[in-house]
Amino acid sequence: MSKILIRGAKVLGGAPQDVLIDGETIAEVGSGLSAEGAEVVEADGKVLLPGLVDLHTHLREPGREDSETVLTGTRAAASGGYTAVFAMANTFPVADTAGVVEQVWRLGREHGYCDVHPIGAVTVGLEGRKLAELGAMHESAAGVTVFSDDGKCVDDAVIMRRALEYVKAFGGVVAQHAQEPRLTEGAQMNEGVVSAELGLGGWPAVAEESIIARDVLLADHVGSRVHICHLSTAGSVEIVRWAKSRGIDVTAEVTPHHLLLTDELVRTYNPVYKVNPPLRTERDVLALREALADGTIDIVATDHAPHPHEDKDCEWAAAAMGMVGLETALSVVQETMVDTGLLDWAGVADRMSVKPARIGQATGHGRPVSAGEPANLTLVDTEYRGRVDPAGFASRSRNTPYEGRELPGRVTHTWLRGKATLVDGKLT
Amino acid sequence: MQRHLISAADLTRDDAVLILDTAEEMARVADRPIKKLPTLRGRTIVNLFFEDSTRTRISFEAAEKRLSADVINFTAKGSSVSKGESLKDTAQTLEAMGVDAVVIRHGASGAPYRLANSGWIDAAVINAGDGTHQHPTQALLDAFTMRRRLIGRDAGIGQDLSGKRITIVGDVLHSRVARSNVDLLHTLGAEVTLVAPPTLVPVGVESWPCAVSYDLDSTLPKCDAVMMLRVQRERMNAAFFPTEREYARRYGLDGDRMAKLPEHAVVMHPGPMVRGMEITAEVADSDRCTAVEQVANGVSIRMAVLYLLLGGNEPAVTHTRTEEK
Numbered sequence: 120m121s122k123i124l125i126r127g128a129k130v131l132g133g134a135p136q137d138v139l140i141d142g143e144t145i146a147e148v149g150s151g152l153s154a155e156g157a158e159v160v161e162a163d164g165k166v167l168l169p170g171l172v173d174l175h176t177h178l179r180e181p182g183r184e185d186s187e188t189v190l191t192g193t194r195a196a197a198s199g200g201y202t203a204v205f206a207m208a209n210t211f212p213v214a215d216t217a218g219v220v221e222q223v224w225r226l227g228r229e230h231g232y233c234d235v236h237p238i239g240a241v242t243v244g245l246e247g248r249k250l251a252e253l254g255a256m257h258e259s260a261a262g263v264t265v266f267s268d269d270g271k272c273v274d275d276a277v278i279m280r281r282a283l284e285y286v287k288a289f290g291g292v293v294a295q296h297a298q299e300p301r302l303t304e305g306a307q308m309n310e311g312v313v314s315a316e317l318g319l320g321g322w323p324a325v326a327e328e329s330i331i332a333r334d335v336l337l338a339d340h341v342g343s344r345v346h347i348c349h350l351s352t353a354g355s356v357e358i359v360r361w362a363k364s365r366g367i368d369v370t371a372e373v374t375p376h377h378l379l380l381t382d383e384l385v386r387t388y389n390p391v392y393k394v395n396p397p398l399r400t401e402r403d404v405l406a407l408r409e410a411l412a413d414g415t416i417d418i419v420a421t422d423h424a425p426h427p428h429e430d431k432d433c434e435w436a437a438a439a440m441g442m443v444g445l446e447t448a449l450s451v452v453q454e455t456m457v458d459t460g461l462l463d464w465a466g467v468a469d470r471m472s473v474k475p476a477r478i479g480q481a482t483g484h485g486r487p488v489s490a491g492e493p494a495n496l497t498l499v500d501t502e503y504r505g506r507v508d509p510a511g512f513a514s515r516s517r518n519t520p521y522e523g524r525e526l527p528g529r530v531t532h533t534w535l536r537g538k539a540t541l542v543d544g545k546l547t
Numbered sequence: 548m549q550r551h552l553i554s555a556a557d558l559t560r561d562d563a564v565l566i567l568d569t570a571e572e573m574a575r576v577a578d579r580p581i582k583k584l585p586t587l588r589g590r591t592i593v594n595l596f597f598e599d600s601t602r603t604r605i606s607f608e609a610a611e612k613r614l615s616a617d618v619i620n621f622t623a624k625g626s627s628v629s630k631g632e633s634l635k636d637t638a639q640t641l642e643a644m645g646v647d648a649v650v651i652r653h654g655a656s657g658a659p660y661r662l663a664n665s666g667w668i669d670a671a672v673i674n675a676g677d678g679t680h681q682h683p684t685q686a687l688l689d690a691f692t693m694r695r696r697l698i699g700r701d702a703g704i705g706q707d708l709s710g711k712r713i714t715i716v717g718d719v720l721h722s723r724v725a726r727s728n729v730d731l732l733h734t735l736g737a738e739v740t741l742v743a744p745p746t747l748v749p750v751g752v753e754s755w756p757c758a759v760s761y762d763l764d765s766t767l768p769k770c771d772a773v774m775m776l777r778v779q780r781e782r783m784n785a786a787f788f789p790t791e792r793e794y795a796r797r798y799g800l801d802g803d804r805m806a807k808l809p810e811h812a813v814v815m816h817p818g819p820m821v822r823g824m825e826i827t828a829e830v831a832d833s834d835r836c837t838a839v840e841q842v843a844n845g846v847s848i849r850m851a852v853l854y855l856l857l858g859g860n861e862p863a864v865t866h867t868r869t870e871e872k
Contacts (some may be wrong), residue, residue, distance in 0.1 A: 307656075315751030318656040318680030318726060323750065388657035388664075432665070434634050436655035436678070 122146070123537070124154045128162035128498060130488050132464025138167060140494040143536040147490050160532060162498055168468045170202025170495035170533065172475040172484045173445065174265070174294070174372060175348060175420035178204070178235070180226065181219070182211025187425040187515045189226035192445070193233040195423070195514035197540035199445040200497035200530035201233055203476065203484045204423075208240040209270040215240035215251035217259035224261035232540050236481055239263040241282045241293060245271050250282060257289045264480045267294035269348055270395075272330060274300050279334060283343035292370075292478065294346040295334050297355070298396065302326035307436060309382040309397040317385060319435065322397045324352040331355050335362035335369050346478055347371040349422050351396040353406035360415045370478050372420035373407050375444055375451035380404075380520060390431045390438030391520050394424070411470060412461040418475045421448045425516030443514050447507060449499065450526035457501075458527060464501075483536075498532035505529065513546060551663040551672040552852055555683040555731040560707060563734055567691050568704055569851035570844070576613060577847065584850075586858045587616035590647045594620045595637065596675075598654045602818065603675050603685075606842070607650050610849035614858070619646070634658060635667050642668040648857055649673070656680035671856050679721050685817055686727035688848040690735055692841050693772050696813045709736030714766050716742045716798060717776030717825055718787075720749050724817050725776060729757045742766055744798065746787045747778075763798055767807040774815040775800055778825050791824055801827040805835065813837050 123140040130136050130148065137152035138145060178192040187195075189206070196204045206223055208214035214223060220237035227235025239256035243249045245268045256263040266286060273279045273295060282293050303326045308314050310321025331347055335358065338345040347359065350371045362369045376394060381401050384392045392398060410416040424441025431438050452471065456462040462470070476485025486492040506525050509517040533541035540547055549557060558566070576582055592611045594604050604620065611618045623637060634653070641649065648671040651659045656678030663672040676682040694703040697711055713732055719725045719741050732739050739757035741748065752759055760766050767773065778794065788794045795801075800814065808814075814830055816838045822828050830836060 310750050312751040312754040315749035315754065316726070318678050318723060321750060388660045432635060434653070434655045434658040434661050436657070437634075 121537070122157035123160060123534070123539070124152060124157040125160045125162050125167060125496070125498065126154070128165055128167035129464070130167045131468050132166050135163070138488065138496070140534065140537045143494055145488065145490055145492050145494050148488060160498070164502060165531065166464050166499045166501050167488060168200070168464065168497045168499060169472040169485055169488060170497050170535065171200045171449065171471045172479070172481055173201050173204045173421050173423065173448070174418060174475040174479050175269070176204040176206055176423045176445065177209070177425065177441070178206040178223070179210060179425060181222065185427050185515070189223060189235060190230045191513060191515040192423070192425070193227060193230055193235060194546050195443070195445040195512065196233040197533045197535070197546060198513045198530065199447070200449050200499065200533050201445060202495040202497070202533065202535045203234040203236060203481045205236045205238050205265055205479050207269045208238050208267060209245055213240050213244050214238065215243050215245070217252065217255045220256050220261040220263050221259050231535070231538070232546070233535060234481065234484070236265070236479060237261045237263055238265045238267050238269070238294065241266045241268045241273050242278060247271065247273055247275055247278060250278065250285065253282070253285055253291065254289065257291060264291050265294055265346070266291055267296065267348065269294065269296045272296050272298040272300060274330070276333060276337065280337050280341060283338055283345060284341045287343050290480070292344045292346050294348050295330065296348050297327045297330035297334070299326040299330050306397070308385045308393070309399050311382065311400060313382045313385055319385070324354050324399070327352055327396055328354040328358055331358050335359070335367050338369060339365065339367045344368040349374050349377065349396055349420065350407070350416060351377045351399050351403065353403045356406050356410040356415055360410070363415065370417040371415070372418045373411055373416045374422045375419060375448045376442060376520060378404060378408055378411070378455040379451050384520070388435050390433065390435050391442065391518055393435060393438050393440050394442050395440040408455055408459070408461055411456065412466070417470070418478065419448065419452055419471050420475065421445050425514055426518045427516060431518050441518065443512065443516055443519050446512055446514065447519060447521050447526060449530060450528045453501060453528040454526055494534050494537040496534045497530055500529045500531050501527065503527065503529040550856065552683050552856060553660050553663055553672065553674045554681045555686045555727040558683070558731065558734060560734050560736070563687070563690070563731060564705060564707055566687055566848065566851050566855060567694060569855060570691050570847040571700065571704060573850040573854070574844070574847040576850070577843070582613050583615060584613060585615050586854055587611070587614040590857055591617045591619065591645055592648045592650060592853070593641050593646045594618065594650045595623070595641065596621065596652045597623050597634070597658070598652050598676070600652050600676065602842070603652060606845040607675060607849050609846045610853055613846070614850055614853055616853070634662065638662055638668045642670060646670050648853070650675050652676045654678055673852060673856065676723055678723065680723050680726065682723040682727045683731070684845070684849055684852055685724050686731040687852070688841055688845040689728055689774065689815060689817070690731055691844045691848055692815065692837050693813070696837060697771055697811070707735040708732060711737040711772070712740070712770045713737050714740045714742055714770040714773045715776065716763060716773060716800070718747045718778045718782060719743045719752070719776070720747045722776050728774065729755050733757065740766055740770070742798065744788050744794070747782070763804065764807065767804060768809065770808065770812055772813045772815055773800065773808065775825050777817065777819065777821060795824050799825055799827070800830050802829045805830050805833070815841060818842065
């Protein structure tokens, strides 16, 4: 087996150390380690993190291979420093059976850029009426533990209750896309000052907050575990904070774009800013950063949502919702959380690797950088500054809101169980 | 230099007054036996209507023809929002045919803005109504009508609407006419009050340069013009208000309410009027109601806008308010 010596990396942002990889595991961490028989990666000044884990990725395969495939999506993930992604269920066909989730899982294994953990649909066809075969998906080779109708809200309180109860049998978690459907009919953007002026249908904060409030109460009542997808408002933060203070087993994620962008950008009517939940206000953005720093929000998840050019190069109302995020997530987190002093690199490792792995039960990921652990690692040049150029993306789609924007940080290396998937910023 | 007319908010006070003054000149053409100017001879203008609006389209068409432009009417109702490419593709097809200006009506807010700012085409873009966003030529024709009635046809030249108190009543939430008028009337110095049930006022209205009231009766004695908006009956089914009768009782304009207006005040309506609900026949047919004049003035305003954007030696709209910031 091959040996790799990562020399002088700031492990979790701490003092420089050497990390020796032997085969699939970390053999040794210390200073002045021997490079004998090992390929050396000079990591002077760079930060070494456990491989990132994304609990919320859309890989589009099967069904929309023109937007993304498991291969292109996992290459994008490796480029962004990820070693595991959880693939959302809203594909065609929907990932609501053991057969579909096994196919996605198998493609991930075959390509080898990143572990792919399929997320199973909560209800058949994401229709919100009948529970999908959650147990069969769990028992399949894919070993599904996270279930979500993402893209749609499980808005029926009884179905949500049953799902929360049912997955307790095998320690699963329901990840809720919190969007009260009636309150968001015709919704195009955050409801507020900007929507009033632009005449675009409003997506009110209360449509998210009311579902979160209901679901934490349901989780409390049935003694189960609920995860809130892409939380986006200051009010949602307050509800999750309250629920955690009561001991309710709730976790929550925030996307990079909700940490950085506001609904003021919609004034351009450029659909690259159209996303669900929508971009909110400055006040919300600051509350989300604060909540991620204090642990109220557990993790950062990308909601990587690739769309082909034609689905965005049109008028706002006709455009698809979503933005790609795997390749820019760490840079946005550095800009909004690290460079602002809200979070150190150990905190980033916690929010982008340790906790998402724990929520999704991705054993082998989000582990400490120490001897005997699986060599899932990411090396980041935190001093780098550059403009985002989507032409260089590994993702098949280019719908990034950051085109031309200067962002800090760049992932230079990614290792998946000791195998390099990214070297000097280039995919292997 | 602004080449397009997308939003009433893009107009400065001087731009707007220039358009109104130019429209007075254009109005004189309508009084001639031969209602035609050679100004836009050789120019091609397409009326690109993705949403039905016979009135607006005919008004633009009349304006274009009076200025001797070549006119193409393109109706693409319903095809756009269901599949987004068609706006871009249609626009590029028309551009390839050598179109100088596109007058666009679209059901999606922001579609004209996209057309003007996405690099899809080079032609000038004039917004003839987009979704619930803007309808700038409607606001201009309303302001023109008010200036004529409240100041006078000749006395109004060079004037804005400083100090005039305007009340806009009805479905503000879904109204591009209300949004456009609030922007333009504010720019022209008028004080605007919106009156509607709270369900038909958008969240976020507090940032608009106007007052908001839920009580029509207390507002009427203080206004110089009251502008009634069209209320679609289907709003009732969506629970914006309980019944048609209740709406009419609280927000409809009937003879008794009209009597509360100051002597000189006018009643306006963008049409088409739903008689009996938002306005009674008695009010609609009174001398105070300017609905028919508004239609005639619409042609003059659209002539002025087309002339200034395409034919005038000096551009009508020199810079936007947003650029000034």
